[in-house]
Amino acid sequence: MGEAPPLGRLRRGLIMGVVMVGPFMALLESSIVNVALPSIMTSFGVNVDEVKWVATAFFIATAVGMPLTGWLGRRIGLGRAYIAELAVFIAGSTLCALSWNLDVLVFSRVVQAIGAGSLMPTSMAIVTSIYPASERGRAIGIWGIGFMVAPAIGPTVGGFITEWIEWRAIFGVNFPNGLVCNLVAPVVLEPGHE
Numbered sequence: 001m002g003e004a005p006p007l008g009r010l011r012r013g014l015i016m017g018v019v020m021v022g023p024f025m026a027l028l029e030s031s032i033v034n035v036a037l038p039s040i041m042t043s044f045g046v047n048v049d050e051v052k053w054v055a056t057a058f059f060i061a062t063a064v065g066m067p068l069t070g071w072l073g074r075r076i077g078l079g080r081a082y083i084a085e086l087a088v089f090i091a092g093s094t095l096c097a098l099s100w101n102l103d104v105l106v107f108s109r110v111v112q113a114i115g116a117g118s119l120m121p122t123s124m125a126i127v128t129s130i131y132p133a134s135e136r137g138r139a140i141g142i143w144g145i146g147f148m149v150a151p152a153i154g155p156t157v158g159g160f161i162t163e164w165i166e167w168r169a170i171f172g173v174n175f176p177n178g179l180v181c182n183l184v185a186p187v188v189l190e191p192g193h194e
Contacts, residue, residue, distance in 0.1 A: 012130050014188045016143065019123035021181040022086050024146035025174040026116030029093070030058060031154030033109075036167040043167065044102045053106045061110040065117030073122060078129065079189035082122045083182060089115030090178040096171040112171075126189070 007015075033055060041051040072081045092112025099105035124143065131139040161169045 007130055011188075012139075015130055016127060016139065018181055018185050018188050019082065019126045020143055020146050021177055022082065022089070022119035022123050023143075024150045025178055026062075026089065026119050027147060027150035028154050028157070029112065029116065029171075029174060030062070031151045032158035032161075032170050032173065033058070035155050035158035036162045036170050039162050039167040040102075040105070044105075046102050050102060053102070054109055057106045058109045058113040058116075061113035062117035065114040066121055069118045069121040069125075072118065073125060078122055078126050079185070082119070082126060082189060083185050085115045085118040085122055086178060086182050086185065087115070088112075089119060090175060090182065091115075093171045093174055093178070097168045097175075099168075 037051050037054060040046075040054060041048065044051075069081070069085075072084075075081075076084070089112055092108055092110075092115055095108035095111060096105060099108050124140070127139050127143045128136055157173065158170050161167075161173065
């Protein structure tokens with residue numbers, strides 16, 4: 001990969017902030033749900049083997065979504081790909097919150113995970129493309145903070161929300177952040193960002 005285009009410190013910081021939100025939300029969502037599985041099981045009247053698909057489908061679809069990232073980034077540009085992936089993730093989260101049975105919830109988790117799985121590699125590709133080689137190590141370290149923080153707070157946040165609100169609200173946690181990020185991203189990222 002060649003040298004990054006000359007971007008100012010403020011612009012790189014704004015891009016970094018926008019592309020850190022997606023992976024943070026995706027990882028938060030992967031860990032926040034586990035605490036709510038007993039409530040989901042009771043709500044839908046399903047057994048343990050059936051409710052496990054809420055988590056399993058997410059992880060399988062995340063793995064399936066990741067290889068598509070490179071193709072999508074080359075096809076429409078990394079900036080547009082990130083915005084589209086974030087929109088898919090938000091749409092999947094909304095569908096999860098509105099699910100009326102387990103089958104719909106599992107399908108919605110697959111939609112959510114396709115966006116989540118693609119967000120991580122796309123955001124890393126954007127970070128590595130905007131920083132010169134001499135600054136990439138530090139930039140990737142900063143970007144990786146979300147990878148450490150989200151799984152650490154996910155179970156606590158999930159437990160609190162499930163206990164004091166209801167399990168559907170765990171899927172709404174990311175909605176305000178994702179919506180704001182999706183509105184800001186087209187302004188901060190160049191639409192055809194390579």
